[in-house]
Amino acid sequence: MNLTSRLPEIGTSIFAVMSKMANEEGAINLSQGFPDFPVSENLIELVNKYMREGHNQYAPMPGVPALRNRIAEVVKSTYGRDVNPETEVTVTAGGTQAIFAAIAGLIGAGDEVIIFDPSYDCYDPAVRLNGGVPIHIDLIPPTFAIDWGEVKSRITERTRMIMINTPHNPSGVVLEEQDLRKLEKIAEEHDLIVLSDEVYERIIFGKVHNSVLKFPLLAKRSLAVFSFGKTFHTTGWKVGYVIAPESISKEIRKAHQFITFSVNTPVQLALAEYMSDPENFLHLYEFYQAKRDFFLEQVKGSAFEPMGCLGSYFQLLSYKNISDRNDCDMAEWMTRKHKLASIPVSVFYNDGSDHKLLRFCFAKGEDTMRRAGEVLRSIK
Numbered sequence: 001m002n003l004t005s006r007l008p009e010i011g012t013s014i015f016a017v018m019s020k021m022a023n024e025e026g027a028i029n030l031s032q033g034f035p036d037f038p039v040s041e042n043l044i045e046l047v048n049k050y051m052r053e054g055h056n057q058y059a060p061m062p063g064v065p066a067l068r069n070r071i072a073e074v075v076k077s078t079y080g081r082d083v084n085p086e087t088e089v090t091v092t093a094g095g096t097q098a099i100f101a102a103i104a105g106l107i108g109a110g111d112e113v114i115i116f117d118p119s120y121d122c123y124d125p126a127v128r129l130n131g132g133v134p135i136h137i138d139l140i141p142p143t144f145a146i147d148w149g150e151v152k153s154r155i156t157e158r159t160r161m162i163m164i165n166t167p168h169n170p171s172g173v174v175l176e177e178q179d180l181r182k183l184e185k186i187a188e189e190h191d192l193i194v195l196s197d198e199v200y201e202r203i204i205f206g207k208v209h210n211s212v213l214k215f216p217l218l219a220k221r222s223l224a225v226f227s228f229g230k231t232f233h234t235t236g237w238k239v240g241y242v243i244a245p246e247s248i249s250k251e252i253r254k255a256h257q258f259i260t261f262s263v264n265t266p267v268q269l270a271l272a273e274y275m276s277d278p279e280n281f282l283h284l285y286e287f288y289q290a291k292r293d294f295f296l297e298q299v300k301g302s303a304f305e306p307m308g309c310l311g312s313y314f315q316l317l318s319y320k321n322i323s324d325r326n327d328c329d330m331a332e333w334m335t336r337k338h339k340l341a342s343i344p345v346s347v348f349y350n351d352g353s354d355h356k357l358l359r360f361c362f363a364k365g366e367d368t369m370r371r372a373g374e375v376l377r378s379i380k
């Protein structure tokens, strides 16, 4: 059969590849980002309760009203923004589906979308599958700062969208207020949509999260993507949401309804009830800051050099003092030989830039991180 691939150079996602390799090798898996600790019993009971009560049929397309109302409340208390749950909140099957629906609904043939590399792996293919043209701009370690001068110079009359991600996966850096101000100005000047991936909003250390929702002019032209998986340790439940002004939400929903129609009902109802108690999410940053610090303790005394991590549950380590292997080879070698799996950062660069960095997920129990530390300290 004469099959023309729409994504000829794309293989299986690095997260799946490395997790599979870790399983095959019996390696400690700090590659794919997911927590290895249990979900709240209370939350599990709530899902159960709603299932038993018979809430097992399709939810309304944009999400169950109870959850959208709760989200609007939390957005107000967290970011001070009033959002209309009817028209501006859409529940999605996780952050990735929110991003895909947004791009499918808003980006057409030839539209240019600015993406900062290292970038999460779904951004570029989502743009290309929908006929858009990704414009990649590199963020350079160790700061991974955005060069707003370069951004301005790459804008053309076809530029339609800028995608940002804060706290940032994989680097762990966060955007500062001045970044958002610059972005606001550029987006206004060139009439751009901003897609802001904020799934790690509550995993931020010693900093305030700069959501686009806090900046009135920016919020008018932005969609912000959030994920319950990150906040409640439920990445496998695949539930997230997107906040955007009505005009933008309308277009996202047009795509969303044909991608998945709606998201599973009992989990939405359970989340709505669970989130009524802010204690269930307000302390997440402390929980993860302790994890990050514990992991860094384990890295001490090794030849690996940590980069700054101000948010997300990822820590980058440089191995430039250990090996001049490329990072993909290094990650594979460490998984097979030393039984510790990580993610090579070059896969997040469109041009494959190799800065000798590996990403480690610290959403893990102490014992796992302790064992990982022993491995790291043994590699010279």
Ligand code: GLN
Pocket: 013, 015, 016, 031, 032, 033, 034, 169
């Ligand atoms: N967000 C997770 C990570 O960055 C992976 C999710 C996935 O496997 N697609 O590791």
